Amino acid sequence: xxxxxxxxxxxxxxxxxxxxxxxxxxxxxxxxxxxxxxxxxxxxxxxxxxxxxxxxxxxxxxxxxxxxxxxxxxxxxxxxxxxxxxxxxxxxxxxxxxxxxxxxxxxxxxxxxxxxxxxxxxxxxxxxxxxxxxxxxxxxxxxxxxxxxxxxxxxxxxxxxxxxxxxxxxxxxxxxxxxxxxxxxxxxxxxxxxxxxxxxxxxxxxxxxxxxxxxxxxxxxxxxxxxxxxxxxxxxxxxxxxxxxxxxxxxxxxxxxxxxxxxxxxxxxxxxxxxxxxxxxxxxxxxxxxxxxxxxxxxxxxxxxxxxxxxxxxxxxxxxxxxxxxxxxxxxxxxxxxxxxxxxxxxxxxxxxxxxxxxxxxxxxxxxxxxxxxxxxxxxxxxxxxxxxxxxxxxxxxxxxxxxxxxxxxxxxxxxxxxxxxxxxxxxxxxxxxxxxxxxxxxxxxxxxxxxxxxxxxxxxxxxxxxxxxxxxxxxxxxxxxxxxxxxxxxxxxxxxxxxxxxxxxxxxxxxxxxxxxxxxxxxxxxxxx
Amino acid sequence: xxxxxxxxxxxxxxxxxxxxxxxxxxxxxxxxxxxxxxxxxxxxxxxxxxxxxxxxxxxxxxxxxxxxxxxxxxxxxxxxxxxxxxxxxxxxxxxxxxxxxxxxxxxxxxxxxxxxxxxxxxxxxxxxxxxxxxxxxxxxxxxxxxxxxxxxxxxxxxxxxxxxxxxxxxxxxxxxxxxxxxxxxxxxxxxxxxxxxxxxxxxxxxxxxxxxxxxxxxxxxxxxxxxxxxxxxxxxxxxxxxxxxxxxxxxxxxxxxxxxxxxxxxxxxxxxxxxxxxxxxxxxxxxxxxxxxxxxxxx
Ligand code: SF4
Ligand code: SF4
Numbered sequence: 167x168x169x170x171x172x173x174x175x176x177x178x179x180x181x182x183x184x185x186x187x188x189x190x191x192x193x194x195x196x197x198x199x200x201x202x203x204x205x206x207x208x209x210x211x212x213x214x215x216x217x218x219x220x221x222x223x224x225x226x227x228x229x230x231x232x233x234x235x236x237x238x239x240x241x242x243x244x245x246x247x248x249x250x251x252x253x254x255x256x257x258x259x260x261x262x263x264x265x266x267x268x269x270x271x272x273x274x275x276x277x278x279x280x281x282x283x284x285x286x287x288x289x290x291x292x293x294x295x296x297x298x299x300x301x302x303x304x305x306x307x308x309x310x311x312x313x314x315x316x317x318x319x320x321x322x323x324x325x326x327x328x329x330x331x332x333x334x335x336x337x338x339x340x341x342x343x344x345x346x347x348x349x350x351x352x353x354x355x356x357x358x359x360x361x362x363x364x365x366x367x368x369x370x371x372x373x374x375x376x377x378x379x380x381x382x383x384x385x386x387x388x389x390x391x392x393x394x395x396x397x398x399x400x401x402x403x404x405x406x407x408x409x410x411x412x413x414x415x416x417x418x419x420x421x422x423x424x425x426x427x428x429x430x431x432x433x434x435x436x437x438x439x440x441x442x443x444x445x446x447x448x449x450x451x452x453x454x455x456x457x458x459x460x461x462x463x464x465x466x467x468x469x470x471x472x473x474x475x476x477x478x479x480x481x482x483x484x485x486x487x488x489x490x491x492x493x494x495x496x497x498x499x500x501x502x503x504x505x506x507x508x509x510x511x512x513x514x515x516x517x518x519x520x521x522x523x524x525x526x527x528x529x530x531x532x533x534x535x536x537x538x539x540x541x542x543x544x545x546x547x548x549x550x551x552x553x554x555x556x557x558x559x560x561x562x563x564x565x566x567x568x569x570x571x572x573x574x575x576x577x578x579x580x581x582x583x584x585x586x587x588x589x590x591x592x593x594x595x596x597x598x599x600x601x602x603x604x605x606x607x608x609x610x611x612x613x614x615x616x617x618x619x620x621x622x623x624x625x626x627x628x629x630x631x632x633x634x635x636x637x638x639x640x641x642x643x644x645x646x647x648x649x650x651x652x653x654x655x656x657x658x659x660x661x662x663x664x665x666x667x668x669x670x671x672x673x674x675x676x677x678x679x680x681x682x683x684x685x686x687x688x689x690x691x692x693x694x695x696x
Numbered sequence: 697x698x699x700x701x702x703x704x705x706x707x708x709x710x711x712x713x714x715x716x717x718x719x720x721x722x723x724x725x726x727x728x729x730x731x732x733x734x735x736x737x738x739x740x741x742x743x744x745x746x747x748x749x750x751x752x753x754x755x756x757x758x759x760x761x762x763x764x765x766x767x768x769x770x771x772x773x774x775x776x777x778x779x780x781x782x783x784x785x786x787x788x789x790x791x792x793x794x795x796x797x798x799x800x801x802x803x804x805x806x807x808x809x810x811x812x813x814x815x816x817x818x819x820x821x822x823x824x825x826x827x828x829x830x831x832x833x834x835x836x837x838x839x840x841x842x843x844x845x846x847x848x849x850x851x852x853x854x855x856x857x858x859x860x861x862x863x864x865x866x867x868x869x870x871x872x873x874x875x876x877x878x879x880x881x882x883x884x885x886x887x888x889x890x891x892x893x894x895x896x897x898x899x900x901x902x903x904x905x906x907x908x909x910x911x912x913x914x915x916x917x918x919x920x921x922x923x924x925x926x927x928x929x930x931x932x933x934x935x936x937x938x939x940x941x942x943x944x945x946x947x948x949x950x951x952x953x954x955x956x957x958x959x960x961x962x963x964x965x966x967x968x969x970x971x972x973x974x975x976x977x978x979x980x981x982x983x984x985x986x987x988x989x990x991x992x993x994x995x
Binding site for chain 1: 728730733734735745748749750752753756783785854855857929932941958964969970987
């Protein structure tokens with residue numbers, strides 16, 4: 167059994183992923199899975215994989231004692247800032263509460279899908295990385311900490327190995343907060359994990375490329391983490407308008423920058439490129455329901471993503487403010503957030519106290535607007551068009567962290583005769599395994615870990631939900647009203663061959679509604695995996 | 697005399713330590729929202745599945761339940777029945793429950809004993825009886841709980857790796873306090889006797905047996921030690937649950953929010969990564985309104 171102090175071991179790998187929780191047949195045949203990516207020796211020589219053999223960050227360990235000393239000094243300086251009101255007023259209180267009040271009772275551990283999927287690997291316990299972090303704080307930040315740590319037998323050597331493993335392990339948690347729900351003290355291991363990520367990003371400039379360089383930085387430069395600038399996004403959406411005409415015969419021109427509209431719709435811009443059927447479905451529904459709506463071509467006004475939510479407060483604040491400014495400029499009545507879970511939470515919850523006065527434009531979930539439209543009877547819906555097995559994935563950010571549970575269910579109960587729940591569901595759901603940026607991260611060999619560990623419990627749940635119709639001949643649909651979750655499902659299903667073996671497709675909620683619209687000529691959902 | 701001084705100092709440290717702790721947290725800047733569902737507010741039906749006001753369209757135009765009844769009912773179950781432990785770690789529950797109830801009864805009987813002593817309640821026989829039976833009950837529960845937890849912590853594979861010297865110390869301290877509490881019944885006048893003497897004629901404490909004195913010394917030590925441990929979760933749960941986990945209060949309804957935010961935005965940022973404030977220290981307001989997207993400097 168691994169001990170907490172092992173994190174500091176200067177050599178060797180802390181654990182190996184091998185004893186994974188079993189999957190139902192035919193997914194239990196390891197030989198059918200793609201071989202795990204073998205990193206070249208030159209890469210292994212360069213990056214740190216000493217936690218579990220995987221790398222999310224491609225972190226290079228300091229090579230000389232001088233480099234190591236500087237690395238540690240930067241960490242300690244970041245630790246001071248993390249625990250100061252000036253630099254971390256936004257999370258200082260919950261951070262300290264979670265640092266100080268853990269009873270080490272381990273009530274939280276079984277709630278963690280990563281820990282259970284890994285076959286209870288000690289290194290993936292929700293409490294492992296945070297106990298390391300807590301001890302480092304106690305030992306190196308508090309006065310008299312070193313003596314006390316030694317006395318309590320809780321001292322940890324602070325070396326490069328400790329820090330590299332600590333940071334990598336902060337990217338072995340999806341920030342799903344199931345563990346936080348289970349904690350009797352109100353300690354939040356996800357928050358602590360995010361604070362670790364934050365320290366490394368905000369002080370040392372270390373974060374996964376996919377969510378920083380190619381994510382929030384790109385969004386602040388171009389307007390979207392996809393790299394689409396205002397012109398590109400308008401061109402792409404115009405193309406989708408044409409697509410709607412071709413597919414349905416409806417003439418829709420997506421409104422842009424319409425001042426005084428009731429609704430500013432902000433999609434996760436990734437939808438426009440990867441799952442265009444979702445923004446198309448929204449346009450069809452909003453037009454059919456007679457909603458006064460617009461999209462914004464302002465910087466970040468057309469992309470609801472805010473990756474800072476997962477790792478960096480400055481990036482978070484910048485994006486949140488830009489999005490709110492876009493809405494204020496257009497004088498819309500409300501922002502409606504499209505099917506993007508973290509975009510929902512970032513804008514509606516976490517940014518709430520950042521946006522004061524007229525910048526705090528009311529924000530609402532698209533699921534609520536869609537529910538109102540469906541229930542109001544403004545659309546003619548024919549549920550028999552959706553007469554295939556459907557289950558619902560609950561995006562953690564919308565459900566566990568915002569309590570938006572029923573609107574999507576009200577819709578599905580009305581339009582999907584074969585709707586069935588997963589177990590567990592609602593606020594107790596399992597994360598898709600792509601949370602906190604993982605759906606975007608595939609560098610080095612991280613994708614293998616994401617599919618074999620992070621997405622495992624979700625895959626199991628989905629298969630169980632369709633246990634009564636396992637044949638690939640019966641086409642089934644996982645409704646995932648979140649762009650990141652869909653990204654994870656796309657990659658996860660591909661890795662396990664879920665479409666071929668079980669005939670399970672994933673997609674959004676708006677698509678199901680349009681598929682049920684009686685006045686749309688052809689089925690809107692194309693049963694093609696992409 | 698030494699014991700009296702020890703007890704007096706312990707009581708002062710206990711109250712001062714806990715006050716400092718509470719004030720410390722109260723004075724921290726208002727954090728950003730970080731709530732977690734289910735939250736026991738709003739209509740019952742919605743609470744049952746963990747729904748929130750965000751489920752309503754134009755939620756900002758509707759009235760919200762800001763009452764505490766749901767929170768209190770939830771917390772009562774948490775405090776009295778240790779609901780989260782029951783749901784998430786059944787094997788630990790019994791011992792933890794015994795220890796907690798030992799502490800609750802001990803606290804209760806001490807309060808009753810103080811009351812009886814202050815009221816000079818020879819005639820309040822009920823109070824006397826409550827202490828007479830409450831005290832051994834509290835100590836028995838406490839002994840069973842702390843012993844059970846010590847065994848669990850040493851043997852259970854889920855707990856072993858996370859059992860620190862301080863967890864063993866804390867449980868041993870509590871166990872010793874409860875054991876001596878139990879033994880002091882045959883040694884002296886029991887809890888009400890000790891409390892009466894402490895309040896009325898502390899000088900005669902020396903007449904009591906060694907075990908009673910050891911008990912008082914252990915309780916005094918525990919009181920002084922308590923504010924510096926995670927055991928303050930007893931009241932800090934107000935902050936972790938009510939203040940963070942259940943705090944879904946929207947800024948749009950909060951007239952003070954803008955003022956608090958303005959103060960926080962004036963704070964200086966000294967984070968060193970180049971993408972934060974490449975030109976040197978800046979205020980949060982400047983960082984947030986900076987277009988960003990600059991600063992290479994990734995390590
Ligand atoms: S985080 Fe909570 S549940 Fe987990 S060990 Fe700490 S106190 Fe127990
Ligand atoms: S937040 Fe989720 S993934 Fe992370 S430790 Fe907790 S339960 Fe596990």
